[in-house]
Amino acid sequence: MLDIRPVVHLIGLLGLALGVLMLVPAAVDWQAGNANWHAFARTSFVVCMIGGLAALTTRNGLDAGLGRRQSFLLTASLWAVLPALGAVPFALGAPNANLTNAYFEAMSGMTTTGTTVFVGLDDLPPGVLIWRSMLQWLGGLGIVIVALVFLPVLRVGGMQHFQAEAFDTMGKVLPRVYDISAGLLQVYFGLTFAAIAAYMAFGMSGFDAVNHAMTTIATGGFSTSDQSFVKFTGPLEYVSVLFMVLAGLPFIRFIQLLGGSWAAVWKDVQVRAFLRWIGYSVGAVIAYRLMTSDAHVLDVLRGTLFNVVTLFTGTGYGSDDVAAWGDFPLLVVILVGFIGACTASTGCSLKIFRYLVLFEAIRAQMQRLRRPNEVVALRLGGKRLQPDVISSVIVMFTVFVASFILLAVSLSLTGLELRTAITAAWTAICNVGPVFGQEVGETGAVDGFPVAAKWLMIFGMYLGRLEILAVLVLLLPRFWRG
């Protein structure tokens, strides 16, 4: 049997931390003279108690370190349990959501998806808004740690290509977390504060700036307004693009930047491909819109840049109705949503790196078609691609596409119209945010979806954020055997 004590211990500790952090929205609501602070304070107390107790009763659990299977179980449990805890204040206080909606919103937060079931955001207590943003910010931080530390050792989806040189045994997973945490926190806080300052400098209120900075750096996309970024069109869109792109870069490079190594960022093949592909997709949509609409050129440039980048990086803000631009722009944004950002960023979806591996595999295959006996070495960023990396990446693609299709079919069975079902599956699996279709509310909220559709989306967001395989492996009966 699998020893689950280390897992319970770590979840307990992180639950405790989440409970403590609930004091932030409590303080905000209290400060605003809003009675809603009770909901956060009470939940905080209970969550701290439960988390603390779980940690205490398993306090020696970590003595043996964290094994391979325990790491899988930890990752999968964290993104199921923490959103449940984070959802409680939504149910107890404003907006007085039912359990499905509260869990949906918290899951959409922690997975940095950004689809919302809340309508009337502008009138919600500030504590609720900041809590939504904090859930995304924490989810983004968490996923970077998972991608930097766990996925490479667990060999999920080709991430073993990024296994750091000095570190390749399971025994060192936890020490490694502590190692990178200092640098990562510096980077993450630094980017967030820079974003707050920039948003404020270009005219956002302090409160809006803090919220949007957190959801930008997490490529999360929650906003403080039903209209998302429509309120902030203009220079703020350029500011946002800058920080969304930064949030989509590999965070390990920022950590190296702290050590003074600029070259690491610019020489990263992922970074180059990411920027190039953004250029292509933005350029294609701009060309299309200039030919098909008579909007002002500068408006087209800015609007296209912002809305394509926000969907490319998987952030999901909106400052315009992309679906109204035409079918071609809609197809483009859906495609780039399937790409996502760089590995170990807060971005989601399949990621640039996997596409580069795939292209390299295709190139080699074409070469072999021509001359079957030629030996072709596959490389990426100057490092040899191991066969295991290639097959992992490819399995990831398959499982990703299959999950998307299954989810779309299941959503259509709940009664959603085809376009709605397909874009809802896309937004969930790729953690993007917006859904396009007739059942989507005027504010972009999906509160009107059937309950079954919401749960399917919850499951999709969860699967997508954890790179699917890290969850599916738990479903193997073999996983649980000794």
Place this chain on the structure above:
Amino acid sequence: MLDIRPVVHLIGLLGLALGVLMLVPAAVDWQAGNANWHAFARTSFVVCMIGGLAALTTRNGLDAGLGRRQSFLLTASLWAVLPALGAVPFALGAPNANLTNAYFEAMSGMTTTGTTVFVGLDDLPPGVLIWRSMLQWLGGLGIVIVALVFLPVLRVGGMQHFQAEAFDTMGKVLPRVYDISAGLLQVYFGLTFAAIAAYMAFGMSGFDAVNHAMTTIATGGFSTSDQSFVKFTGPLEYVSVLFMVLAGLPFIRFIQLLGGSWAAVWKDVQVRAFLRWIGYSVGAVIAYRLMTSDAHVLDVLRGTLFNVVTLFTGTGYGSDDVAAWGDFPLLVVILVGFIGACTASTGCSLKIFRYLVLFEAIRAQMQRLRRPNEVVALRLGGKRLQPDVISSVIVMFTVFVASFILLAVSLSLTGLELRTAITAAWTAICNVGPVFGQEVGETGAVDGFPVAAKWLMIFGMYLGRLEILAVLVLLLPRFWRG
């Protein structure tokens, strides 16, 4: 430089054969007292001349056999040149089509796609109808030879897994063609005659039976009526299902059957998976329709069986409006269209075999996630899967999906509505037949599509039928170098 004489020689010979075969529709129209026989007779004369001349001037071309690159060039040229020759009668006589439409129809025929740009089929001269059916029948026969002989040696898309034991050098490609031709022709004619007899026994006229038998065995889907199979609802649908499924089985097994080996058919893992998946998809749609409509149970069973099987096998007849059944059935048929039938059948799309390889790769990967150091052997049908087969299959999937997406995007740029563009790309790349969407005519014909969309579909059908990579390899500059 590549010596193209053997390629020209073989194309010349096959063009000559096509010219001779044009005497069949000429005779049919002459017999029917229809002046349209002129179009076929004149074309026949010219095509025979050109084909004969090409063959004569290169008559020593085959002395050195057929090399690897020549085989690629031959396959790719055949499916571009023969449809061009076959299109001439459509342009010269009835239905007096323009060049785009004539080539579209002939390409849709030779690739066994079955999408039509002709309206008023019921009133066309019988020679034109039989010529359309013959193009599909010939295209089906041709593709089985390509799949049995060329693709395995050329190592396209994992087909090397089916390389016959006694035969693995390029030098024996042509002898191999002659070897299997006798058996294959017996099987192909046998199935066709059986289908003619069965269709007539259940009430089709001799002419309808011959046409539909040819397009059934080719999984082509051209009909003699604008209403496709609506005229033949009832027992004929069951007859058709039987022969469509037979046409989707691996023809090599039928050849073995001639030698008395029944076990070969039933033990083939592809065959079992094919039948099982047909069962699942038909069952799912029947369940959905029974719950959502109040049509008579037997009508639901028969209509669903027929329409799902016709799209699964890539035949593409229609006896009912599948899109009107709901979004779920539509999604199911689109998905099964992406599967297709068994290798070396007349069926198209990605094929059962590739999915089985993919599932096997996923299974192995999941096992490695759990225990990274375990050695996992991949097998299919009792035969070890070579790494090269797996990576070829996977590249095929990628290229297939990428082509579909690119084609859908390009089609949407020609102004087609999203659903039309997507299903047109699907029908072209998977060689299925029907297109769903508002721009499709009442009879299912796509004559109203923009010219650019038609050419994109022509290219898509061509790519899809030749397993894409067999064409793309010609685009490598390296291919043409010594």
